[in-house]
Amino acid sequence: MKSAGIAAHARGILFGIAASLALASTAQAASQIDNAALSNDADGSNWAANGRTFDEQHFSPLTQINTQNIGKLGLAWSLDFDDVWNMATMPVEVDGVVYVAAGYSVIHAVDVRTGKLLWKYDPHVGVRKMRMAWGIRGLTYWNGKIYAGVQDGRLFALDAHTGELVWETQTTEPDDNRYITGAPRVWQGTDGRARVIIGQGGADFGHVRGYVTTYDAETGQQIWRWWIVPGNPADGFENKAMEMAAKTWHGKWWENGGGGTAWNAMTYDPKYNRVYIGTGNGGPWNAKLRSPGGGDNLFLCSVVALDADTGEYVWHYQTTPDESWDFTSTMDIELATIEIDGKPRDVILHAPKNGFFYVIDRATGKLISAEKLGKVTWAKYVDMKTGRPVENKGARYEDGEAMIWPGSAGLHNWPPMSYSPDTGLVYIPAHEMAGYYNDAGRDPSTWKMSKGDVMGLDGFFDDVPKNAGSSSMLAWNPVTQKKAWEEPTPGANNGGVMATAGGLVFQGQADGKFVAHDAKTGKVVWSFDMGVGSMGSPISYEVDGKQYISIPAGWAGGQMLLGSLSAQHGWVGRDHPRRLLTFVLDGDARLPPTPPPAQVAPLAAPEFKIDPALAEKGKYVYQQCVICHGVAAVAGGYAPDLRASQIPLSTAAFTAVVRDGGLLARGMPQFSELSDEDILALQNYIRDRARYKPSAWDQIRTGWHFLMLMLKMKLKALFG
Missing domain, CATH: 2.40.10.480 (Thrombin, subunit H)
Structure with missing residues (x-):
């Protein structure tokens, strides 16, 4: 953990005393954002937390606009950010100041009355984590501080008035595969100590065992940590919950991490003094490899209730036992009291990736109901006696392959309902x-x-x-x-x-x-x-x-x-x-002038002679580039479309950018591990994709293969 003085080098641009005075002049009596404020669903004056209040309903009680x-x-007003790349996030607002985390956790404070930037803070994410192009999806406000995570695993607190760093702490191990994209949550425990909780992502990128950690909101000191999946039994278990969970795994799952990362959904329930965690996919996705012999693989793809003071396990409900499709339960967890069978019931409303909508009892974790939201082919229904999905045969790609709905993007993903x-x-x-x-x-x-x-x-x-x-x-x-x-x-x-x-x-x-x-x-x-x-x-x-x-x-x-x-x-x-x-x-x-939508035209570059063998190798090397530059080298909107770029036409220029980090300042990561042959392979693959035009036969063949997969799965579901 580092103090503000030690971490001064990590600060972004601060607008100094003038910005502080401007901020002070916009605010009247400072709002106290605490448990009482975040429990008050009727007060819409501020939006201080990820879902506005602890209920996380993403609902405003204001009626002036109707x-x-x-x-x-x-x-x-509008404010353009020229030096950040990702705005897939949720702001917060307190006392006439909007705070938004853009790009790699760059925090901006903006005056609501004028639209002027008051201050910004750049934590300077590590170069290695620049390869993860997700950005930061939210932040939170508590007791005059802004809390946010960084993709390199740091969690920090800023003075909300000045943008000065109050504290930061490393929540992950050095150079591991974990990264932070979700918003922290803060609450005050029954002991009077305010806690901030954070999890991480990363189970799609290598060995990761998921956990969530709470820290003292004033100092950054760790209070408790709860592991989501069990580790090596030979090392002992952190608690009884991990000992219980280990009985639902087989093989040597710990050698691959197991997964279960909690990268988004969390909320505090003051009525029961619990925190609910939405957990992630297995690592690897493929359950046959992750846990040979089956098993539910707790606590993957679950909603887990923990004691908010101690982190002790209370209950869980698993939405996708032994998941094998990236069907995370990291989608938002919303709390409500609704009438069921003529009586008010405290519930969790949850729509994870797997396509079902769940209503869960907050007191007990018992499933109340679950139904399909749309097209779902991996399961027939959820059995209300067991609370478990009834799967369709073939969904687990028993014969080597399957096409199912929804896919890994889910019927509902992280953008909140x-x-x-x-x-x-x-x-x-x-x-x-x-x-x-x-x-x-x-x-x-x-x-x-x-x-x-x-x-x-x-x-x-x-x-x-x-x-x-x-x-x-x-x-x-x-x-x-x-x-x-x-x-x-x-x-x-x-x-x-x-x-x-x-x-x-x-x-x-x-x-x-x-x-x-x-x-x-x-x-x-x-x-x-x-x-x-x-x-x-x-x-x-x-x-x-x-x-x-x-x-x-x-x-x-x-x-x-x-x-x-x-x-x-x-x-x-x-x-x-x-x-x-x-x-x-x-x-x-009025908005500033904005370019109209446009489509990329790949360069022909007939002078570049493609080596088919190198292009085939480059297809696999390119998988490191997909997150930013898109599948099949077709850019989806952030990073440049490499098929239309002059840089890959020159081996020297391409090497300088990709391997030597020539465009680090513009957000292009450095891939120093690539060999000369890897660079050549990438060049050939990009040029091959630039000239690729699917024939009518290619389209027919792809469509026919798709239909055959659907027919095969349908027949299995009907006749076994």
């Missing part, structure tokens, strides 16, 4: 896309996790066509477990959702529109062109008696991976802005 006057909603206590509906950013799984040639008795085979599955090398998936805004009744309404949204990805007591549901879309739906009917009643697509989440709050709505916009996050599916909207590289927009009734500000 269905009657929504046509008067206009832009108050919202629950409105006014309508009783949950509003879900839903999407449908199949997943292809193939573990051909892998023997559980001999398989070892390696850099090129972390998931235990064949890599995906083909472009994803723009019609491969779809998305929608889905309104769901958690009591009846039925759809209330559904409206299609552009493309296969959509942003986080916020409902309001004004009868509205707000969402940013992939086509660059910020829209408001009527919460009862789903009708779009208002729209604004943001100039760029967004997966960010809107918030609402009140300053000087006025209701404001803010949303981050910028094309980045998971949607940029999927080749032509991602590229269809025309958000190209760094040509399009990353910005924070704020709206108010009668707002009349």
Whole structure:
């Protein structure tokens, strides 16, 4: 742990005393953000935590902006960020200041009244972690401090008025595969000590055993840590929960880590003094390799309740036992009290990746109901007697391959849903896309996790066509477990959702529109062109008696991976802005000039002679580039499309950038481990992809293979 003085070199740009005075002048009596404030669902003046309050309903009780006057909603101001790349995040706001974490955990404080930047702080993420292009999805405010994580595993607290570092601590081991993208949560324990909790991601990238850790919110001192999956039994178990969990695993799972990372969903429940954790996928994904012989593999893909003071296990509900598809339960956990069988019931509302919507009793962890939200083919239903899914034969790719719905992107992913206590509906950013799984040639008795085979599955090398998936805004009744309404949204990805007591549901879309739906009917009643697509989440709050709505916009996050599916909207590289927009009734500000959507044209470069053998090798080397540059070298919107770049045409220039770090300052990671042959292989693969044009026969063959997989799975489900 480092003090502010020791870590001075890690600070970003601070605007000094002038910024502090400007911030002080905007605020009146400082709000006390504590357990009482975060338990008060009726006060909409601030949005201090990830889901606004401990309930994490992503709901605003403000009514000034409503269905009657929504046509008067206009832009108050916008602020473009020229030096960050990812705005797939959720801001917070307290006392007229919006705080937003952009890019690699760069924190910005913005005056709501003027839209002026007050200060910013850059923690300077480690070069190695720059290869993880997810960015940071949120932050939180508590007792005059801003808390956020860094992709290199640090957790830090800043003075909310000045941006000065108060403390930071390393939550991971040096050079391990863990990284932070989620928002911390803070609460005060029964002993009066405030705690901040954080988990990590990383189970898709190598050996990782997941855990969550709480720290003293004032000092950064560790209080307790809870491991999510068991380690090597020979080393003993940290607690009885790990001893219990180990009985549900087989083989030598600890050699591969086991996974279970909690990278997003967590919340505190003051009524029961518990913290709920949404846990992640197995490491590797393939359960046959991870735990030969089966077993539920606790506590993967579960909602786990822990004592908030001590971290002791209380109960769990596992949404996907022995998961084998990346069906994480790291999607938001929302708390509510709803009427079931004529009686009020404290519940958790949860829509994990696997396509089911769950209502879980908060007191006991007992499943109340579970139903499919959309197209789900891996399971028939959830058995209410056992609480377990009834799987379809073939879903576990028993014959080596399978195509199922949903795929690893899930029917609902991390962009949060919202629950409105006014309508009783949950509003879900839903999407449908199949997943292809193939573990051909892998023997559980001999398989070892390696850099090129972390998931235990064949890599995906083909472009994803723009019609491969779809998305929608889905309104769901958690009591009846039925759809209330559904409206299609552009493309296969959509942003986080916020409902309001004004009868509205707000969402940013992939086509660059910020829209408001009527919460009862789903009708779009208002729209604004943001100039760029967004997966960010809107918030609402009140300053000087006025209701404001803010949303981050910028094309980045998971949607940029999927080749032509991602590229269809025309958000190209760094040509399009990353910005924070704020709206108010009668707002009349205008956006700065913004380039229109555009499509990339690959370079022909006939002078480059392709070596087919090198191009084939380059296909595998390129897998390290997919996160930023897209599958099959078709860029989805953040990093440049390499098929249209001059740099890969020159071996010297390409080496200087890729291996020697020539563009580190612009966010291009350094891959110093690549050999000369690797560089040549990458060049040849990129040029091969630049000239690739699928023939009619290629498209027919791909479609036929897809249909045969579907037919085979259908026959297995019907006849065994």
